[in-house]
Amino acid sequence: MTLITDIASRRAQTDAPLITPLVERFSPRAYDPTAVIEPEVIRTILEAARWAPSANNVQPWRFIVARRGTEAFAEVHGAMLGFNQAWADSAAVLIVNIAETVDAEGNARPWARYDLGQAVAHLSVQAQHEGLHTHQMGGFEAETIRAAFGLADGLEVVSITAIGVLGDVDALPEALRERESAPRLRKPLSELVLVGE
Structure with a gap:
């Protein structure tokens, strides 16, 4: 059995000092299928999302919290595609991240997805602080989730x-095992910052 217990080997090699949850954050696929996250910890993680900034403070984020072993979890997992479905069943919780893109009067909320992203980032950093790990996914059938809920x-x-x-x-399929131990790489700031230092 190979556990990712050496967090130091997964630490980001940063060019400037960052807080520990950001340095130690990575997106694993190997989760303990027996681990349970206590409800108060989930509440704390969601509270971090609640306090994210948003345009005009409209807070256009909504979440479906699906704990492993529940019908909601089965519905969310069943809507996943490809590799995601191969490993995500061992996660303790799956959270569906939803943007409220239209207000009650039918007006578009153009920043809703951006604001949701900030809320999910807050959620992720708080989860890391709590000793947990998150993995963001885009491979799923949105209409299946929409209909199910x-x-x-x-x-x-x-x-x-x-x-x-x-x-x-070692519980992962071979192709995913390789990804799990692949070096963590990021583009240099010189490629990301268009103007300024």
């Missing part, structure tokens, strides 16, 4: 976040 018009399923405790890398 009866989502209203104006609510857009944008992503799914898996949350859990690190598990056995």
Whole structure:
């Protein structure tokens, strides 16, 4: 059994000092299928999302929280595609991230997806601080989730976040095992900052 227990080997090699949850954050696929996240910890993670900034403070994010072993979890997992479905069943929780893209009067909320992204980032950093790991996914059938949970018009399923405790890398399919141990790479700031230092 190979566990990712050496967090130091997964630490980001940053060019400037960052807070520990950001340095140690990575997106695992190997989760412990027996680990349970206590409800108060999930509440804390969601509270971090609640306090993210948003345009005009409209907070256009909504979440479906699906704990492993529930019908909601089975519905969300069943809507996943390809590799995501191969490993995400061992996560303790799947959170569907939803943007409210239209207000009650039918007006578009152009920043809703951006604001949702900020909320999910807050959620992810808080989860890391709690000793958990997150993995963001885009490979899923949004309409399947929409139908399963009866989502209203104006609510857009944008992503799914898996949350859990690190598990056995050897339990993953071979192609995913390779990804799990691949070096963590990022473009240099010189490619990302168009103007300024």
